Amino acid sequence: MKVGVLALQGDVSEHRKVLQDLGVEAPEVRTMADLAGVDALIIPGGESTTMGKLMIESGLDRAIRERAERGMPVYGTCAGMILLARAAGGGEPPLLRLMDIEVQRNAYGRQVDSFETDLDVPALGPPALHAVFIRAPVVERVGRDVDVLASLQSRPVLARQGVLLVSSFHPELSGDARVHRYFLELVRQNKAS
Amino acid sequence: MADVGTAKLKRGLAQMLKGGVIMDVTTADQAKIAEEAGACAVMALERVPADIRKEGGVARMADPLKVKEIMDAVTIPVMAKVRIGHFVEAQVLEAIGADFIDESEVLTPADERYHINKHLFKVPFVCGARDLGEALRRIGEGAAMIRTKGEAGTGNVVEAVRHLRAVLDGIRRLQATPEEELMTVAKELGAPYELVVETRALGRLPVVNFSAGGLATPADAALMMQLGCDGNFVGSGIFKSDNPAKRAKAIVEATTHYNDPDVIARVSEGIGEPMKGLDIRSMPEAELLQTRGW
Numbered sequence: 001m002k003v004g005v006l007a008l009q010g011d012v013s014e015h016r017k018v019l020q021d022l023g024v025e026a027p028e029v030r031t032m033a034d035l036a037g038v039d040a041l042i043i044p045g046g047e048s049t050t051m052g053k054l055m056i057e058s059g060l061d062r063a064i065r066e067r068a069e070r071g072m073p074v075y076g077t078c079a080g081m082i083l084l085a086r087a088a089g090g091g092e093p094p095l096l097r098l099m100d101i102e103v104q105r106n107a108y109g110r111q112v113d114s115f116e117t118d119l120d121v122p123a124l125g126p127p128a129l130h131a132v133f134i135r136a137p138v139v140e141r142v143g144r145d146v147d148v149l150a151s152l153q154s155r156p157v158l159a160r161q162g163v164l165l166v167s168s169f170h171p172e173l174s175g176d177a178r179v180h181r182y183f184l185e186l187v188r189q190n191k192a193s
Numbered sequence: 194m195a196d197v198g199t200a201k202l203k204r205g206l207a208q209m210l211k212g213g214v215i216m217d218v219t220t221a222d223q224a225k226i227a228e229e230a231g232a233c234a235v236m237a238l239e240r241v242p243a244d245i246r247k248e249g250g251v252a253r254m255a256d257p258l259k260v261k262e263i264m265d266a267v268t269i270p271v272m273a274k275v276r277i278g279h280f281v282e283a284q285v286l287e288a289i290g291a292d293f294i295d296e297s298e299v300l301t302p303a304d305e306r307y308h309i310n311k312h313l314f315k316v317p318f319v320c321g322a323r324d325l326g327e328a329l330r331r332i333g334e335g336a337a338m339i340r341t342k343g344e345a346g347t348g349n350v351v352e353a354v355r356h357l358r359a360v361l362d363g364i365r366r367l368q369a370t371p372e373e374e375l376m377t378v379a380k381e382l383g384a385p386y387e388l389v390v391e392t393r394a395l396g397r398l399p400v401v402n403f404s405a406g407g408l409a410t411p412a413d414a415a416l417m418m419q420l421g422c423d424g425n426f427v428g429s430g431i432f433k434s435d436n437p438a439k440r441a442k443a444i445v446e447a448t449t450h451y452n453d454p455d456v457i458a459r460v461s462e463g464i465g466e467p468m469k470g471l472d473i474r475s476m477p478e479a480e481l482l483q484t485r486g487w
Contacts, residue, residue: 008449009233011208030450045209046233047269053231054449079209091268105268111292112315114202115195134205135270135292173205 001187004029004038006064008054010046010079014172018180032063040073040163040187043080045134045170048088048105051079052095061095068098073163073190075183081166082137089140099164100143101156107138119169121150121158124178131157131169139168163190198315203337206270206293206317207401210234210338210424214414214445215403217241217428220259221266227431230441234270234293236426237263242299242346243429243468246480252300254282257289264290272319277486278304280313287316293338294318296331298485299345299428306487311335321405321486323356325363329384329392332400339398341422342483343406346429348470350413352483353406357420360402367393406483409434409467411447411460418451435465 005015007028019026019042029035041064043051055061068074076084082103088094090105108114114135118128129150139156142148150158158167158179163186171179196202213233218224224235239255240248254275264271270292275282277296282303286294296309298321308331311318317337322328328339341360343353363382367389370378375393379386391399404417405426414425425448427441434440443460450456478484 007212009212011205011211013211014208030453046211047209047213049228049269050213050231050233050445054446057446110264110290111202111206111270111317112287112290113197114206115197116199116202117195132201132205134202134209170205173201173208 001025001184001191002027002038003040003042003184003187004034006041006043006051006060006080008058008060009050010044011170011172012044015042015044015077018172018177022177022180022184024184029060030058032059035060035063035067039191040075040183041067042183043074043076043083044172045078045080048079048082048094049092052083052092055083055095065096065098068096068164071163071190073165073183073187074098075165077167077170077172078134078136081168084164084166086143088137099161099166100146101139101159101166102141103137103139103168105137106135108133108136111135117152119150119152119157123149124182129171129178130174130176131171132173133169136168163187200337203317204400207319207338210270210403211401212449213424214441214448215272215424215426216431216441217426218263218432221262223432223437224263224266224271226438227441228267228269230438231445232269232441233424234272235263235267236295236428237271237273237291241429241432242482243348243433244346245299246346254279254285254300257285260286260291261289274300275309276300277302278307278309280309283309283314283318287314291316296320296336298342298482302485308334308486311337319403321483322360323483324359325367325392326382326384327486328360328398328402329382329388332388332398333385336400338401338403340403340405340426342486343404343408344473345406345482347407347473348409348430348433348468349407349473350409350416351407352473353404353408353417354420356406356483357404357417357422360398361421364392364397368396407470408444409470411443411457411464414444415447415451415457418448424448430468433468439464440467
């Protein structure tokens with residue numbers, strides 16, 4: 001099983017390290033050929049506008065949308081969540097529009113308002129999940145087919161729709177691999193079915 | 194229940210910038226051009242280094258109003274520079290909500306002996322370094338990100354290469370050093386012992402390391418990435434060139450696809466004249482910015 005990490009910009013090596021520590025091959029994805037060789041994709045944290053522009057330039061926006069529509073699991077963290085959303089406020093419209101959520105960029109505030117906290121995530125069980133929010137987007141609305149897996153002050157921060165997973169925080173920075181394990185389980189089930 | 198201003202959050206924002214290009218801008222319009230070209234952050238300043246060099250005088254933090262205008266114009270993070278040791282300029286930038294502070298040798302130092310105690314701030318800092326010892330001293334003071342200094346405002350990449358190689362060479366030497374020698378090495382580097390031990394174990398700096406100071410072309414950007422930096426700062430190189438929008442976009446693409454010569458060739462075609470460079474060997478010692486910082 002190969003889980004690619006979109007490597008146009010952002011904290012790519014942090015995601016790859018978590019995946020590799022879980023025994024999964026995690027190639028960088030920069031081109032269509034790279035994408036063709038993976039079973040699933042993680043879109044990392046970084047700057048959504050930067051990644052979006054580089055995706056268009058390389059044609060990866062269309063290629064990722066096509067693969068995802070044919071059932072490829074995708075997990076987006078922070079900027080990755082913005083790119084996957086159906087609508088995003090506070091900047092350019094999102095690119096992939098694969099998931100039925102609406103988000104607002106940087107809505108938790110600027111960098112001085114970035115924070116760490118603990119989340120209850122029933123799907124992962126105890127203990128609480130330590131979560132790192134950096135200039136994070138806020139989820140303002142979720143569609144009917146979206147399962148909210150964790151919320152903070154009644155705003156969704158971890159959500160799933162079929163084989164699409166998003167988080168407004170960065171599990172790749174917290175040293176707790178449970179969200180990545182959860183995603184890998186989706187990928188395995190998807191591959192088996 | 195929520196923690197703010199932690200080292201993880203400060204270093205974390207730098208991690209989100211990796212693989213990207215941070216561009217110097219002096220107006221909101223330039224900031225928009227930079228964002229449109231794919232910059233992952235902008236550095237707000239009064240004058241780009243090439244103009245600071247030309248015009249002389251004391252170079253200070255930008256007008257807070259200008260920084261705020263730039264913050265309002267873009268959604269990407271906004272950085273701004275303060276003078277070395279000028280902790281009140283840093284307090285001002287933190288108060289107006291700048292996302293990152295560059296304690297920079299490009300501005301005229303306010304203190305010729307001490308840098309800012311960066312642990313006291315919620316906002317992250319980036320600092321320049323010419324070698325491993327200097328990088329680890331800055332991290333010891335609380336820097337969440339390092340940029341190798343190069344020689345700003347010259348359009349000449351030679352010093353950026355020298356300083357990045359010096360940092361990486363320092364790390365390789367550490368990795369070949371037996372444990373019992375590390376305290377003496379720390380003494381010789383003038384660096385905190387714990388950070389020397391951590392860097393040796395990681396095989397890299399404990400924070401993100403960008404290159405800076407003299408990058409002017411897409412090939413320069415890819416060169417620094419292939420040498421092993423995490424991303425690039427481009428200062429005068431963009432808005433002192435013929436076609437800033439085109440050059441900025443080309444440098445962003447070359448930074449992402451740094452290992453693909455076909456892409457670098459394609460984006461380098463027909464982007465107009467780069468900024469006119471300076472030969473650093475012909476510059477008097479007093480005009481070098483890189484020797485500021487201690």
